[in-house]
Amino acid sequence: MTDLAWAESPLQLLSALEARHAGLLGPVQVRVRPGSDALHATAREVIRLGLSPKTDLIFTEKTGRTRSTGAIGDAFSGRAQAGLLLHRAPERIVLLDDGLATLHLLGLLCGPWKQPLVRARARPGRLRRAFSGLAGRRLRSLAHRGRVVFFTGLPVPAPLLARARRVGIPVVSHDFAWLRSLPPAPPPERRTVVLGTSLVANGLVEREPYLRWLEGVTAREPVVYHPHRRECPRVLELLREDPAVTLVEGDLPVELSLRGLTSEHRVLSLPSTALTSLRVLHGPGGPRVEGVGVPAAWWTERADPALRTHLSLSVLGPEFV
Structure with missing residues (x-):
């Protein structure tokens, strides 16, 4: 059956x-x-x-x-x-x-x-x-x-x-x-990978402080940026103009497209389930997966305290959850 x-x-x-x-x-x-x-x-x-x-x-x-x-x-x-x-x-x-x-x-x-x-x-x-x-x-x-x-x-x-x-x-x-049993994917050429977020497009996080944070990251080193499938269009527009950003505009989830990450890579992201899934997928010998906590001033009034706490769970490593 x-x-x-x-x-x-x-x-x-x-x-x-x-x-x-x-x-x-x-x-x-x-x-x-x-x-x-x-x-x-x-x-x-x-x-x-x-x-x-x-x-x-x-x-x-x-x-x-x-x-x-x-x-x-x-x-x-x-x-x-x-x-x-x-x-x-x-x-x-x-x-x-x-x-x-x-x-x-x-x-x-x-x-x-x-x-x-x-x-x-x-x-x-x-x-x-x-x-x-x-x-x-x-x-x-x-x-x-x-x-x-x-x-x-x-x-x-x-x-x-x-x-x-x-x-x-x-x-x-x-x-x-099952994912780990698949043929390996080519690793990103740049060391730092930034995962996009839907929090701006959903009206939960202000756009300007998020953009300033991205500018600070790219000022230190070039990055590969994987947009969220519900990314803010204005954020993507600005990132396309930044020579320090390689924008990967595909439709695959990062669990598939980033399964070739190595211990030499670093992943940065605001709260996202992908932080947890990449940690689990690659294990202790994989890339550094770093969640970025959302400062209080970034949240909009649409994000109530309970929702902020719930979303922030993914920022913590598994030992804290």
Whole structure:
């Protein structure tokens, strides 16, 4: 019987392939939601590099149904909640990584039964809140019956891990073994790599202080800049004019494009899940991955204290999380 995975982002797709490699999924059909250039580019690249045996990728708007194991990349997605939670549930559900929202999801599943499954910044209307509340109760019920597995490459804080065990959710960790098994990628020619951010485009961080910080970095040495897929257009416009910046304007996630980093490289970034995934992917012998904390003056009023704390988790090394 074929398992089913539903992916709506590049990291969700990579997580589904890691779950197949780790044995949490058997023969699997990975359904990739169309409409995202980055997701399509990632799918084409992993097909080119070679999928695990009995792994198929298809582009479709339909989540599909399975009686065996269903893997969900974003349990906050209305489409995922409707397709895999509110119909007849599969025998087992594997929850895959989707950035820092993954830890928020695990915290919600360990909480009150009536708490809806909504993103940290979401302000859902009454109907959406009721729908997400039903999805949350369904998923918690399955978890209490031993039918939910949490699969992640992120370090899970010990208190949250203990809560998950108490409610019956096993947490299975991985270190991107499938990605590391792929043919090596060429390393960047420049020593310092800067990862872009969506915080400016999302209105959470002021643009001018971020640009001044970048100017300070490039004044010391030339860098390779990997934009976020939701990067501020004005930031990219200015970086294209800077001779000290090599702008890598591709659609691949850094977990794929930067898997060739060496111990001679350094990675800089504002809070980002990519900091954690690159640390895990390369291990202790890899590059220096340095998270840059956001000074208080950079935040806009749209970033409340709880959100600032949540986003800043990725800046810390795994020993602090």
